[in-house]
Amino acid sequence: MEDKKVVSFEKKHSKANDKTQELEYCSFCKRPNTQVPKMVKGPGVNICSECTLIAVQYLILQDGLMSAEAQKILDLLWGVSKK
């Protein structure tokens, strides 16, 4: 009986611990993943969802032009149809 109690506690504890241990900082805005909606983890770098949006908007605005493939993907993501 006691074993069961310990096991369930450890499971709960390690699960809660996982979230706090995986503290990642956005490489762009330096905010921890606890302060941003989502964090995309890459090899050695991280980018939060807000910086991703800023980066995408910046690239689109800077280039002004997108390939047809990129436009298709964006249309799918945003649900925008220009046709």
Ligand SMILES: [Zn+2]
């Ligand atoms: Zn960020």
